[in-house]
Amino acid sequence: MDQQEAPTLTALSRLITDSANTLQHLLTQYNLQPPSVSPNGRKDWSDAAAHPDILSTRSDLIDHTQALLNLVRGPVETLAAYSGSMLSEIDVLRTLNLLKVHEAVPLDGSLSISDLAAKIGVRDERSLAKQLRFAYLMGLFRQTDNGQVAHTALSAALPESSAWIEWRTGRLASQGAHEVAKAILLRPQSVEQEEVVAPSALADPLGKNRAFWVQIEDVKEAAPGQETETELYSRAMRGLLLHQNSGGAAATYLQGLDWESLKGGTIVDVGGGNGHVVVELAPWVHGISFVVQDRPQNEKPARDLIEAHKLADRIRFQAHDFLTPQPELPDGKVPAAYLLVRVLQDWSDAGSARILKPLVRGMEKYRAKTWIIGRLLPDGFDEMSVHEEKNLRNMDLLGFNLHGGGDRSEKELKSLLGMVDTRLRINKISRPHQSVLSFVELVLDV
Numbered sequence: 078m079d080q081q082e083a084p085t086l087t088a089l090s091r092l093i094t095d096s097a098n099t100l101q102h103l104l105t106q107y108n109l110q111p112p113s114v115s116p117n118g119r120k121d122w123s124d125a126a127a128h129p130d131i132l133s134t135r136s137d138l139i140d141h142t143q144a145l146l147n148l149v150r151g152p153v154e155t156l157a158a159y160s161g162s163m164l165s166e167i168d169v170l171r172t173l174n175l176l177k178v179h180e181a182v183p184l185d186g187s188l189s190i191s192d193l194a195a196k197i198g199v200r201d202e203r204s205l206a207k208q209l210r211f212a213y214l215m216g217l218f219r220q221t222d223n224g225q226v227a228h229t230a231l232s233a234a235l236p237e238s239s240a241w242i243e244w245r246t247g248r249l250a251s252q253g254a255h256e257v258a259k260a261i262l263l264r265p266q267s268v269e270q271e272e273v274v275a276p277s278a279l280a281d282p283l284g285k286n287r288a289f290w291v292q293i294e295d296v297k298e299a300a301p302g303q304e305t306e307t308e309l310y311s312r313a314m315r316g317l318l319l320h321q322n323s324g325g326a327a328a329t330y331l332q333g334l335d336w337e338s339l340k341g342g343t344i345v346d347v348g349g350g351n352g353h354v355v356v357e358l359a360p361w362v363h364g365i366s367f368v369v370q371d372r373p374q375n376e377k378p379a380r381d382l383i384e385a386h387k388l389a390d391r392i393r394f395q396a397h398d399f400l401t402p403q404p405e406l407p408d409g410k411v412p413a414a415y416l417l418v419r420v421l422q423d424w425s426d427a428g429s430a431r432i433l434k435p436l437v438r439g440m441e442k443y444r445a446k447t448w449i450i451g452r453l454l455p456d457g458f459d460e461m462s463v464h465e466e467k468n469l470r471n472m473d474l475l476g477f478n479l480h481g482g483g484d485r486s487e488k489e490l491k492s493l494l495g496m497v498d499t500r501l502r503i504n505k506i507s508r509p510h511q512s513v514l515s516f517v518e519l520v521l522d523v
């Protein structure tokens with residue numbers, strides 16, 4: 078039987094002190110800001126992307142701290158927290174985010190709960206105060222000495238994360254969680270199966286087992302001034318891009334792929350949403366134009382976003398169902414590469430093969446490459462810190478919850494490619510240090 082080395086309170090505390098000292102020392106050495114609880118302090122770690130020693134020391138510190146917390150709490154209280162206070166933390170975050178409290182509280186000042194309630198249109202002031210009181214315990218907003226509400230570092234960071242939090246904690250993204258066990262019990266194991274049992278379909282509020290993409294489309298009608306589910310989803314995907322990469326969205330993508338090799342060409346972003354990935358990238362990769370392909374519902378949000386970034390001369394949106402053959406590109410362009418960013422995890426192997434097959438035709442005809450950007454799961458244990466692996470696997474579980482899909486390991490990706498075309502192979506894979514995304518270049522042996 079495995080005998081795990083039992084950590085003690087003092088041994089863990091020592092590890093924490095050592096990692097904290099190292100981290101502090103490295104930040105000073107590289108002239109970077111220390112962590113801070115001030116609303117104007119360090120928000121994320123994107124500035125440390127080029128310093129793997131900082132990132133790995135930080136991950137160690139997080140892992141040791143979590144281990145100490147679990148030890149001090151003990152098993153019963155840890156389980157009580159998962160089914161109690163931690164759930165309330167999510168509920169309070171959802172509520173205050175929906176009420177947009179972070180926009181109403183001034184960044185460099187404070188206001189009374191009554192003024193806050195008036196500003197955000199809340200009538201039940203007492204209940205708002207209770208939500209805030211719990212939020213203070215999370216370090217989300219704080220009460221000033223004169224009883225007013227002010228920002229903390231955590232609440233001040235909400236604007237960048239707000240869209241993702243709104244969507245992820247909302248009904249459509251959460252409903253499947255209640256049916257995961259049932260889906261696992263019911264699901265057949267066949268990779269050939271295109272229609273899979275997805276938890277979110279089992280949780281369909283209309284009881285019709287509608288797939289996620291059908292449910293999201295069916296909620297087309299929004300009240301005047303309100304956004305549709307698709308608009309919220311697109312906004313959330315953009316939020317995830319910024320949020321998941323700790324602010325360093327473009328930097329991660331630039332490190333991962335050889336953009337220079339495509340100069341003068343056109344990249345087709347297949348399932349590119351409203352173009353939120355390529356609007357971040359385009360300013361950094363000169364001489365490349367983009368065609369964003371996605372469902373027609375994304376056309377307007379995409380055009381608005383592209384226009385807002387003044388990139389209409391380089392980025393075109395094309396409504397296209399990626400399960401069907403590739404259309405001619407606008408303006409007679411031909412593809413130099415297809416980009417699939419965070420798409421395949423939503424589909425079973427059979428569904429993913431249907432998405433990849435039309436691209437293989439383009440790879441053959443135009444000698445185009447295909448770049449897959451997504452999460453690759455480790456096959457073994459201890460390949461990364463607990464903190465990193467949780468960040469990675471949390472999205473894998475969400476893929477199952479929503480679509481019955483999920484992320485793949487390199488081995489599983491290779492087996493998928495084999496189902497698509499035996500000439501298709503992985504040319505290279507890279508994962509920028511501590512990025513949750515891996516960058517995979519596919520080529521076709523012709």
Ligand SMILES: C[S@@+](CC[C@H](N)C(=O)[O-])C[C@H]1O[C@@H](n2cnc3c(N)ncnc32)[C@H](O)[C@@H]1O
Nearest residue numbers: 314348349350371372397398399400418419420
């Ligand atoms: C997980 S999102 C990824 C979006 C974007 N690539 C990113 O990384 O943020 C999956 C995308 O696939 C699109 N999609 C789903 N089914 C599609 C279909 N049949 N044809 C085209 N796009 C589709 C969705 O609209 C959505 O934009």
